[in-house]
Amino acid sequence: MSHDTYQFLLYAMSVAGAVVFVALYFVRAGYGMFRTSSWGISLPNKLAWMLMEAPAFVIMLWGWLSSDIDVFAPQFVFACLFLLHYFQRSFVFPLLMRGKSRMPVAIVAMGIVFNILNGMLLITSFFSYPSAEDLYAEGCGYWMHSFPWIGLALFIAGMSINLHSDYVIRHLRKPGDTKHYLPQKGFYRYVTSANYLGELIEWTGFALLTASPAAWVFVWWTAANLVPRADAIYRRYREEFGCEALKDKKRIIPYIY
Template sequence: MIELEEETIITMAWLMIASAIVVFAALRFGLTAGYGRYTNTARLGISPRLAWFIQEAPSFFIPFYYLFNGTSNSGHYLTRVFLLHYFNRVFIFPFKIRSTTVSPLYIMLSAIFFCCYNGFMQGYWNAFYQPEEGALTARHYIGSLLFFYGMYINHKADRILFNLRAPGETGYKIPEGWLYEHISCPNYFGEIVEWTGYAIMAWNLPALAFAIFTASNIGPRAISHHAWYKEKFPEYPPHRKALIPFLL
């Protein structure tokens, strides 16, 4: 088993925060993530279901390994919460995907790298360096509430998107109902809320780094999706925001 000093994991977290700044700037000011509706079909790619399963799997299996090899009881709880999200992402979500657009190989490989990096950082920190906390505090309750509420938003928003297409149907439609009446990407909004709650629960730098990276990565993507909807559908509701109801 790999043995690393606490300072090494802290350095990994700072590197993730630095990369989050780069990713945010790239996505916000020119670069478009080349998957889904933005895929260049000329690029080498594979089935989106298979790609999603492969790229997300390290985020489940690496922390799962450390769940049985760590010493921190508080960290074990955090890892279980982390695994709850990725169980859905690895074993349920991919098999609901109806898109037939291939996933570019370079996107999948970059996602594999990130999921290995983050899965190891979260799992290792939680296993060995998360401080023990004898009693629950307001921070734990607030963080848990945000985490599970964000998960609920994320799952419900995904269900609405999946149900837009009938079996065998292709093309894009305007999602309607629930939070989609207010924002274009409630699935992204829910995920940001979810990992913000996780960072509050954990109160450590690796969890904060992941929350920052999540917002920096999918926040600009939500803005791009919103602009795409408005360009593709002239009748797109003008009052909708991109990511945060009534604000952004």
């Protein structure tokens, strides 16, 4: 990817993220508890998640294997962490899903486009963009700074919260049960979308770890999608369970929002 294309996509996706952030407060993305027939053709959830998330894994793996970095380069760690997340998201998470939910093809298509663009921006930033040579030229010396370690700690903490929250959600229902339940364990004691909280922390940590503009755009897009959806989930729970059940919970950021 050329320098001009990289810069253009960074700005374009930043602006698009702002549009998405506002739009999702008015339009509920039609998957999960908000899926309706108006979203058109749908796919089984397991297949949909694999198709949607796998491009990110494949692109990062391709970018890494096509580069000439060694195992001592900071980018090696970045790629491993990204691949760890997306291997779980693409090939493990879908297989753990219960029930027979479906996802609209339109949502899957939008997810694929985003993951391709995001993946291309990240591998350009890590492996070929000119500034990467200067930013990561220290090699092992990169780890002498504090921000990479703070970022790594946040990434691990966020991924742990995300995985545990998914586990809690999966075990809310017994086989055959289709009712909605208010999750109470883990960080669900503080927010109604603890899985989204974990993902926000995880990718904020990744951005601090990598010091990459592309990673910060990724954080912005993550927030633009998840914060409005967390609000929609909070409102749905309030309708179903009442204000009293949610009195001590926030949407996505404990004690704040």
